Amino acid sequence: MRLTVFSAQPYDRDSLEAVARERLAGRDVTLVHQPVALSLSTAILAEGSQAVCVFVNDCLDAAVLEALQGLGVRAVLLRCAGYNNLDLAAARRLGLFVARVPAYSPEAVAEHALALLMTLNRKTHRAYNRVREGNFALDGLLGSTLNGKTVGLVGLGQIGLATARIFHGLGCRVLGHDPQPPAAFAAYGDAVALDALLDEADVISLHCPLLESTRYLIDAVALARMKPGAVLINTSRGALIDTEAVIQALKRRQLGGLAIDVYEQESELFFQDHSHDYIDDDLFVRLMTFPNVLITGHQGFFTAEALREIALVTLGNLADFLDGRACPNAL
CATH class of the missing domain: 3.40.50.720 (NAD(P)-binding Rossmann-like Domain)
Structure with a gap:
């Protein structure tokens, strides 16, 4: 399966790829890193992906979620705790799996x-x-x-x-x-x-x-x-x-x-x-x-330990989705 990571900075790529080798070993999962934020105009970049990974300033309103579902996306992974940027009611209506990182550091x-x-x-x-x-x-x-x-x-x-x-x-x-x-x-x-x-x-x-x-x-x-x-x-x-x-x-x-x-x-x-x-x-x-x-520019979370924990939980949520297990971090 393919996971598109939006708002991907170099440190996101490094931490997610490192943890993927541990957390997703034996699974056929490809991570595609997109530096742009998710919006209605950029949602097309998720074409061919079954899951997307997003951050605090990505747009997840009803229109974007509908576009993602139409492209075949079935899971939305938030690599953050807050989800005020997500229309949760729309996600549930569309049958999307949504999970977050409730506490990383x-x-x-x-x-x-x-x-x-x-x-x-x-x-x-x-x-x-x-x-x-x-x-x-x-x-x-x-x-x-x-x-x-x-x-x-x-x-x-x-x-x-x-x-x-x-x-x-x-x-x-x-x-x-x-x-x-x-x-x-x-x-x-x-x-x-x-x-x-x-x-x-x-x-x-x-x-x-x-x-x-x-x-x-x-x-x-x-x-x-x-x-x-x-x-x-x-x-x-x-x-x-x-x-x-x-x-x-x-x-x-x-x-x-x-x-x-x-x-x-x-x-x-x-x-x-x-x-x-x-x-x-x-x-x-x-x-x-x-x-x-x-x-400061939203760097409160930005420690090596926190980045690793975010990656571990995010990809653990993906593993739960892939294996059909109940996910404790699902919304």
């Missing part, structure tokens, strides 16, 4: 959230550039001690719990909000209502999925509730944040800092090299003008 994303905060707080990115130019002045690099600060985590799944462990270890007071707080969180902090978290936290870190109920969870009203000077971190999904409202909060100095690894319009930007072109996104360009804003 919570610690990788949690550690990246910490890295973003530490960099933004202690301004190590600016200090690095200064020192390279022979400038050892400290003016403008003043940070805050995190020990003793209150950190609010919105979403207490595996990533949220891993983040809670880190901040608890730093001596922070940890607050968490989740519709169903796990019992394990009690070892690291206190579960509270969202409004209480917004009122009290010095740092707010988002670790929840993008659903209709969480879209623009951080809007103008939520931002107004935050402590003046609070720092907001987002390593989950871009549309959890109303970008225009965040820009206004930064301009008013209500928000003390913003560190994001995701962006609501990232599909046109992230995972590609735009260094030789202009960025045609006014909101993103405006964000980059603030000295207290730090942006």
Whole structure:
């Protein structure tokens, strides 16, 4: 059988091919890597494939799924945890097998959230550039001690719990909000209502999925509730944040800092090299003008261990499909 991998970067190819030699040994499976994202116009690249493998910014709406099914595709493998880009009802109507990677390395994303905060707080990115130019002045690099600060985590799944462990270890007071707080969180902090978290936290870190109920969870009203000077971190999904409202909060100095690894319009930007072109996104360009804003290009998952785990689970899901077994990661 043939598996077409969309949005395939060199590191995707390397990790999937390496794991395929272990996970799919003895099976006649060919992986075809396509660097372009899946959309209605690119779905034709899956012709002749019985399965496709997709990532966070690939389009899986009803029209694309119908096109894939018409080409003979029977399985959709998401090499990620979130599936807000998938029309699950349409997939079920079309009889498509769909599976994801529910948790590949919570610690990788949690550690990246910490890295973003530490960099933004202690301004190590600016200090690095200064020192390279022979400038050892400290003016403008003043940070805050995190020990003793209150950190609010919105979403207490595996990533949220891993983040809670880190901040608890730093001596922070940890607050968490989740519709169903796990019992394990009690070892690291206190579960509270969202409004209480917004009122009290010095740092707010988002670790929840993008659903209709969480879209623009951080809007103008939520931002107004935050402590003046609070720092907001987002390593989950871009549309959890109303970008225009965040820009206004930064301009008013209500928000003390913003560190994001995701962006609501990232599909046109992230995972590609735009260094030789202009960025045609006014909101993103405006964000980059603030000295207290730090942006990375959706790299929170990007560790060697996480890439291997993603490949193992993804191809394990494919093996379940091929063998007709019940798949624990099926949607």
